[in-house]
Amino acid sequence: MIKFFVPIVFILTIPLLVSCQKESKPATSGFDQLCEVFNELKNLAGVSQLSQEEKSNFILENMSKKIQDPIVSNSWEAVRQATPESRYQIFKDGAEEVTGEPWDCPNMQALAASAGATPEL
Amino acid sequence: MENLSKTIRNHKNTTQTISGTIAAIGLEKVGQKTAGVLVTPAVWVLNYSADGSKPSGVDAGIYASGFLSAGASVAVSLMKSVLDDDLQRKFEMATKSEPPKYAPFIKTCYHFASNPQLINAQRIASKGGTAWMHSNGLWLYITDSRGNMVADYKPKSAVKVYQPVYPFQRNNNGSLIWGQTK
Numbered sequence: 001m002i003k004f005f006v007p008i009v010f011i012l013t014i015p016l017l018v019s020c021q022k023e024s025k026p027a028t029s030g031f032d033q034l035c036e037v038f039n040e041l042k043n044l045a046g047v048s049q050l051s052q053e054e055k056s057n058f059i060l061e062n063m064s065k066k067i068q069d070p071i072v073s074n075s076w077e078a079v080r081q082a083t084p085e086s087r088y089q090i091f092k093d094g095a096e097e098v099t100g101e102p103w104d105c106p107n108m109q110a111l112a113a114s115a116g117a118t119p120e121l
Numbered sequence: 122m123e124n125l126s127k128t129i130r131n132h133k134n135t136t137q138t139i140s141g142t143i144a145a146i147g148l149e150k151v152g153q154k155t156a157g158v159l160v161t162p163a164v165w166v167l168n169y170s171a172d173g174s175k176p177s178g179v180d181a182g183i184y185a186s187g188f189l190s191a192g193a194s195v196a197v198s199l200m201k202s203v204l205d206d207d208l209q210r211k212f213e214m215a216t217k218s219e220p221p222k223y224a225p226f227i228k229t230c231y232h233f234a235s236n237p238q239l240i241n242a243q244r245i246a247s248k249g250g251t252a253w254m255h256s257n258g259l260w261l262y263i264t265d266s267r268g269n270m271v272a273d274y275k276p277k278s279a280v281k282v283y284q285p286v287y288p289f290q291r292n293n294n295g296s297l298i299w300g301q302t303k
Contacts, residue, residue, distance in 0.1 A: 075240045078247035081292050083300040090243065090283070090301060097239045117292035 030069030031095040034076060035105035037062040041115065042107040055115040056080065071098060080116035087112040155195035156225055215255035223263060225266070226271075230260035245270065246283035246299040254277035255303075272297060 242252035250270030285297035
């Protein structure tokens, strides 16, 4: 009797495990959410008038409010202190390593150099 | 397979404890008799792998059933053990690529904080340290004998290096400006 049920239980368990795995992946990653913060900065009225420090603070404040994933905030807090020209590529490398998928954020690419830490004069 | 058997042997006690947890869950959900049948085989499979011991007079189909039913947590434990072994093997390979006098001060970025190793490498560089990726994919960093970060270490074997850029300059929060130097 048990021999009869073993293959049935096994076959029924596989789709359940697969569906559980699919559901565990969030619809929007924290990296995309940070990209959205950069999109908001880009669309902000008068963004071109903002100082580097103001842009940097906008990103940090919104990141702390909207992003739950500590990996993303840890990454940006480190990357914002890198050389302005390398920030986007380094962050992108991290996002792709963590998510395992290609990742792009054109508005971060445009603004990362002027929205990070300010060099000491 | 040799390595897997060795890992199972080394972690026999841990995995049997996990099987005990599975037994408790099984007793609640499917009833004592069935749970007993389903759980025992997972322990038997591990014992057999570890020291060749096996029970007698039990149907082999039930063993398979038990291993598959109770296998998820056991598999996670075994997988973690195998990964730890893999990490150790890569770490030894990577440290051998560097001058022997520095070997005691080289660490893996895996254990720096609870982030993926590349994110930890970014954090290490932002704190004034040098982190590099060996050709085997492992990220490493180096400290001095007091545990302080080393800003200007030049790894012998690296496919990517994150560290403060020379000439050193600080951000207005005091951190050194870093970048990818290789």
